Amino acid sequence: MDLDELVFHPWSAQGPRTVPTFVAGSGSHVVDAHGRRYLDFSSQLVFSNLGHQHPRIVAAVKEQADRLCTLAPGYASDVRGEAARLIVEVAPKDLGHVLFTTGGTEAIEHAVRMARLHNGRPKVLAAYRSYHGSTTTSIHLTGDPRRWASDTGAAGVVHFFGPFLCRSAFGASTPEEECERALAHLEQVILLEGPSTISALVLEPVTGSSGVIVPPTGYLRGVRELCTRHGIVFIADEVLVGFGRTGAWFGVNHGGVAPDLLVFAKGVNSGYVPLGGVLVGDRIYETFTERPYPAGMTYSGHPLACAAAVGTIGAMQDEGTVAAAARLGTGMLGPGLAKLAANHPCIGDVRGIGGLWTLELVRDRQTKEPLVPVGATGEANAPMAAFAQACLGRGLLTLVLGNRIHVAPPLNVNDSDAATGLAILDDALAEADTFLA
Template sequence: MDLDELVFHPWVAQGPRQVPTFVRGSGSHVVDTDGRHYLDFSSQLVFANLGHQHPRIVEAIKAQADRLCTLAPSHASDIRGEAARLIVDVAPEGLGHVLFTTSGTEAIEHAVRMARLSTGRPKVLAAYRSYHGSTTTSIHLTGDPRRWASDTGAAGVVHFFGPFTYRSAFGSRTPEEECERALDHLEQVILLEGPSTIAALVLESVTGSSGVIVPPPGYLRGVRDLCTRHGIVYIADEVLVGFGRTGAWFAVDHDGTAPDLLAFAKGVNSGYVPLGGVLVGERIYGAFTEKPYPAGLTYSGNPLACAAAVGAISAMHDEGTVAAAARLGTAILGPGLAKLAAKHPSVGDVRGIGALWTLELVRDRATKEPLVPTGATGLANAPMAAFMKACRHRDLLTLVLGNRVHVAPPLNIDDADAATGLSVLDEALTESDEFAD
């Protein structure tokens, strides 16, 4: 019996799957039951920022397991406090407290709850082309097709268009135009919805799995100004892009701004033990100094998860991981992917920052028609299926969503492995080229 058949798998139709079973990992590689090595060019779901089996994280977990494996959140914990200190030390200015969760989607849920309770307002703004999680509030906030099957239209969420020069909703020709027009549009949405009804604006600082869209310079500062002007809580979703992924500790750092709340997870401890959280600024913290925050989680700040965070963040400081991620983008991934785009007609756009990039595949570069339609399955998804098969045949793990190939290796991948990954993508793109005009 295939034990994998006993598992109910998220995001896919249930039934037999043709996927390898992994049993070991090291650095940028994982190994299946047959001893076959695969290069992890996606950091799993963009969370293994320090790769697999990093010794500092593994040892931190082992040492904590020998002392205390679990503790209710109502008790004080030395390792929980140390994790919070390390996180606050690298956080944007003014975010001085941490609510720990076990995932990014929980972090978003609690950030929104904090905003609504502290403002007394019901509505929350979120962008199209976004992903914020799969629980009730977070899936309603999500602005891509993953929301559709669960959307009741009753969660108090209003969506708006963020900047995206390649597929501009505003007819912009330059990033500067796109920034200005996107901010004008956002202000109109705020005014027409009624600022006094809006508790929060939730925004991925760099759009992650919905397209790897890097906002133009000044956009995040403009969002910060609009939120301040109208008394709206600015929630930065850095679940995917925080802790070095973009070549800065947090993606808001690139625009020199700070939100009121910041949701994180994934890279905080490379996903070795589930951990997420909300960085809380003084405005929100002050609302709950005299009255209790009416929510919590059984495993908030689990000692093993916090130990993993201490090990990971300490290693990132000592190993210069954030600078390495910035170099990876400017010296290797960016130029390498640009060469692939010049060579392969199916590549319509390359965009990214640090160690987070995407190739958007199209049938026609002039019309920008996606290589596969939204929500494609079966024969309609044949071009992307052929591409994924070609990658796996060459022992490369990629993250493919819709018509996009996301490139997000561990931040500490060595140059040789990065070059191997790009070479495999080069070969696999010949499959998608067969479907391009």
């Protein structure tokens, strides 16, 4: 029996699968059960920021396992406190405390709960083209089609359009117009919904899996100002883009703003042991200095996960990972993907920053019709399936979502491996070109 058949797989039809079984990894590569090496150009689900089996992270987990494997969250823990200290030190200003969770979805749930308890308001704003998780509140907040099957419209969520010049909802023709019109639209939504009814606004500072959309200059600052003016808690969802992925410690750093709550996971410990959390701003922290926060988790601040975070952040600081991510974007991925777009008519747009990029595939560059429709399966998804299989056959792991190819290698990938990945993408995109009308 194939043991994989015993596993119920998320986001998948539970039929037979043809995927490699991976048993080892090193750096930017993983190894399957037959000994074949694959270049990981996706950092798994954009979380293995320091690659596989980084010796410093592995050593930190082993050392902690030898001392104390687990501890209930009600007790004080040296490694938990050290992880919190390191996270606070690199965080935006006035985010001085950490609620640890086991992942990003859970952290979103707690951030929204904190905001609602803080100001007593029911509604939460979130953008279309966003992804915030798959639990009850987080899937309602999600703005892209992944929410449709679970969206009951009953979680007090109101969606708005964020800036996206490639497919502008505002008829804009420049980044400046897109920014101005997107902020005007957001303000109108706030006023029509009633500012006194809106508890929080949840925003990815750089949209991640829903399109890799970098906001125009001034947008994050405009959102911060609107939230401040109307007493709305600004929650930055940095689960995917935090801890160096964009070439800064956090996505909000690019806009020079600080949120009231910041949600993180993934890159905080390179995904070696499940860990997420909420960085809590001073005003909201004070809400709970006398009254208890009415929630908790068995594995909050798990020692092994926190040890992995200590090892990861230390390695990032010593190895200059954040600066390396910025150089990866400007020196390798940005120029390399632009060359691919010039060679392949199926590429309708190239977007990205730092170590996070996407190729959007289209049938026609003028109409921008996606190469495959939303939610495509079977024959309708044949172009993307052919592309993915071509990559896998050439030893490259990619992240394909809808009509987009997300390019997000480990932030410490070397230039040779990055060039190899781009060359394989070039070959595999020829498969997608054959499906053009």
